[in-house]
Amino acid sequence: MNSHPQHARPANSKHLRINHKAKRGSASAQLHESLRDRIIQLQLAPGQYLSRNEIAAEYGVSQTPVRDALIKLEEEGLIDTFPQSKTEVSRIDxxxxxxxxxxxxxxxxxxxxxxxxxxxxxxxxxxxxxxxxxxxxxxxxxxxxxxxxxxxxxxxxxxxxxxxxxxxxxxxxxxxxxxxxxxxxxxxxxxxxxxxxxxxxxxxxxxxxxxxxxxxxxxxxxxxxxxxxxxxxxxxxxx
Structure with missing residues (x-):
């Protein structure tokens, strides 16, 4: 994921791995919680591009929990998804x-x-x-x-x-x-x-x-x- 170092606080690396033994729902919930926290703390800045592939690689998970976590974040208004284009952290409303x-x-x-x-x-x-x-x-x-x-x-x-x-x-x-x-x-x-x-x-x-x-x-x-x-x-x- 591209970063905005002038605004974003560095993420704590100990949070960047999901329990591989966790069930799908649990892995999705953990990923959602971590990404949401990083957005709230402005580690992921408003307008920042999010790559599903990079998120999956960063957290060591498949595309499925990434998709589920991003759907929930979109429902909460914290990300914007543009079909066939891009996903980014939402601007502050x-x-x-x-x-x-x-x-x-x-x-x-x-x-x-x-x-x-x-x-x-x-x-x-x-x-x-x-x-x-x-x-x-x-x-x-x-x-x-x-x-x-x-x-x-x-x-x-x-x-x-x-x-x-x-x-x-x-x-x-x-x-x-x-x-x-x-x-x-x-x-x-x-x-x-x-x-x-x-x-x-x-x-x-x-x-x-x-x-x-x-x-x-x-x-x-x-x-x-x-x-x-x-x-x-x-x-x-x-x-």
Missing amino acids: VEHALETQFLRLSIELEITRNLAQAADPARISNTRSILAQQSAAMTTGDLDAFSRLDRSFHLSLYEAAGVANLHTVIDARSGHIDRLRNLNLPDPGKLASIFSCHTRILQAIETGNVKDAASVVREHLSGTLAKVDDIRKRHPNFF
Whole structure:
């Protein structure tokens, strides 16, 4: 696959082989997960050409799991396939990101309302642990770890509210907004802003303050989209 070294972070080679003993479905799922992660992390940049033959060789698999993985990525809007022509990583779709943010905001407002009304610290003990890990990642400047813990933080709230399956629904359509977040993440003050929002969300839940919880969730989920114009100016080829 052709690379864009000025934008793409190098892939971790330990992820580049699929378990040869895995069943077809499992191999396809592993490949989909790996390629999706590389797209979200911008290791595979928007507009980058994807060769099925090169993917198969890189991961040590046949064409079948490659085809299955690419079909799923296309369904998620993360790749564009042009029949008899080419396959490439999709450009970032801001309208799609706005729709996903609307859906996610609606769900997470209800989740935090539910948890704040319960005001049960035990239900968010795992979330507290994740927040501590995120603090450490922020201190060391580990953007990859911070980003993954950001996802874990929100997933833990879905789990605490007993609606973990809804996170899967959101996750499946979050490719565009997640790429925007990863472009925004290195900006000065962004990590501190995210960590502050996470801290205040937990404080509001623990103290049973439904109003404050809703206010911080709105602030938190609108942060990246408020910077879209600036992000687009810095990365025009990604849109």
